[in-house]
Amino acid sequence: xxxxxDIHQILRLLPHRYPFLLIDRVLDYTKGESLTAxxxxxxxxPFFPGHFPSRPVMPGVLVVEAMAQACGVLTNLSDxxxxxxxxxxxxxxxxxxxxxxxxxxxxQLRFEVKITRKMRGIWxxxxxxxxxxxxxxxxxxxxxxxxxx
Numbered sequence: 001x002x003x004x005x006d007i008h009q010i011l012r013l014l015p016h017r018y019p020f021l022l023i024d025r026v027l028d029y030t031k032g033e034s035l036t037a038x039x040x041x042x043x044x045x046p047f048f049p050g051h052f053p054s055r056p057v058m059p060g061v062l063v064v065e066a067m068a069q070a071c072g073v074l075t076n077l078s079d080x081x082x083x084x085x086x087x088x089x090x091x092x093x094x095x096x097x098x099x100x101x102x103x104x105x106x107x108q109l110r111f112e113v114k115i116t117r118k119m120r121g122i123w124x125x126x127x128x129x130x131x132x133x134x135x136x137x138x139x140x141x142x143x144x145x146x147x148x149x
Contacts (some may be wrong), residue, residue, distance in 0.1 A: 002028040005073070013076040014069055015088050018133070019046040022066035023111070027120060034114040035074040039066050043105040058103035063137045064094060067127040070111040071141050075123050078115065079145075086147050093142035101136040103129075108137065121145060 005013075005026035014021065022039050029035040039059055048056040068091040075089050103109060110130045117124040122144050129137040 003030070004028065005061075010073060011037055013073050018071060020065075021069070022062065023069045023073065026070075027110075028034050029074060029077060031100055032078045032115065034112070035070055035077070037070040037073065037111045039108060039109040039111070041066075041103055041105055041107045045105070048105065056105050060097075060099045060137065063099070063103055063109065063140075064097060064139055065091070066109065066111060067111050067129055067137065068094075068143070070113045070142060071123070071125045071127060074115065074125075075143055081099060082129060083143075083145060084147060086149070087145055089123075089143045089147050091141065092144050095140040097137070097139040099137050101131060101134050103136055105137075106129045113141075116140075 007024060010023055023037045024040050027036045027037050027038060047059060047062065051059050052056060072089050111127065113125050113127040115123060118127050122142055125141045127139050127141050128135060
């Protein structure tokens, strides 16, 4: 049986909301290891009217942000530390980002992320985003926990 999460469960794990919540469903995860999630890309996305009106393309930075949100879900599922409700996991670094394919309305992005290391409060991941079996983006990502007053 796969470990799945619907949008209601994702909303409990991430602080993001419309128009910046970029994960629709988690297809499978293994705590402390990996997660697979999807985003259904529709023409109604708020960024398409300006990027680009004659040929809508999802901005690469938002593909990376969606991948980071998948890492955030995995971190929240995996972290056993008791944190206050005044904090969140923040995206703090990206390395080796590569864009291989444009993402357009009608595409379904599948994110595959895995934890590669946790050291001194920094969580490190390898992430990939696919459309079908075609690689759209890959990157190494980092996050950490931060409390706010």
